[in-house]
Amino acid sequence: MKRLILLSIASLAMISCNKETPSAEKTKTAYVDISKLLKENKEAKDIEDKYKVKSEEMGRELRGEASQFQSEAASFRQNAQLKGPAWAQAKGAELQKREQELGMKQESIIRTLQEESGKENDSLVTRIKEYIKEYGKKNGYDYIYGTGDMSATVLYAKDGYDITGILIKELNDNYKGPQTTKKEEEKK
Template sequence: MKKSLLIIALAISIISCNKETQTKEAAAFKTAYIDTAKLMEEYTEAKDVTEKYKAKSDEAAKKLEVQEANFKADAAYFEKNAQANGQAWAQQKGAELQQRQQQLQYAAQTMAQQLQGSHATEMDTLVKNVKKFIKDYGKEKGYDYLYGTGETASVLYAKDNYDITNEVIKLLNEKYASSAKKEEATEAKKEEKK
């Protein structure tokens, strides 16, 4: 009986020492989180990409509006003059108008798909670069874990003092601004050579 009590006491002391070691190791982890939704809303490059494709979309819509207005004018002319010009003319012009309408619809769909594809590709590249930046940032600052919150939350709770979102946004915006200035300087030099 004494031997079994001694074995149990020894086992309990080993387990408690092991738990203390695990607790000390867990307490030594440096962690933080980033609100990824806020990051993408406030990151200047992400805003610029979104604005760029919004402008392209608006420009494409204006071009299509002109073509659509011309089509509507031709359709109105057709309706007005269909009976006066005869059935053969009406059938021929009706078929032409129908073909133009299909071409306009196809052009609109194609343009929308191209813009969406280009925007998605550019945003994917941007997200990939942000992830790399965050990984490098985490290594540089000595973090063991960086969590993401936002639309695809992987953290259910964290104290606010672990939130480094604003710091990362600031650094990303500074990096983007400096790269934009370098591009502008390069473009200016190219223009001077011409």
């Protein structure tokens, strides 16, 4: 009985060793330069352009307020000696408060722009990752690695494995551009 059990275990071990495992030669791999993909992606460029314009618009208003503040500060310096220390102290406190408010407004604008653009960029990265996953399944890849400035998971790869250009082309071909309304187009 012991021999039968030992013989069964030995034959199971031999059978399991004979199972064919995928070899490196049969494995289909590729890599994507994530930094290059995001740099050349039309949607990423549109998001960047959108927030540059938004930043300029919001900054323009803030620059106007800052300019007005600077002229009032210059006027304050000229009138401080003429109107006396009590006036100078009161006006100085008022100007200091406005300067703090301008600083907080600037920080708020920067934070708002970073949050909004961050959400859109995160959403874009999620969609790109999903696209790469589907691309890999559709084209029979076993692995697709990511490389670039932000994530270096490939230490070496032959150029022939780089599918970044293919993905850039497909993503850009599938991108429909910002959805603008007729009113927005007429304004342009």
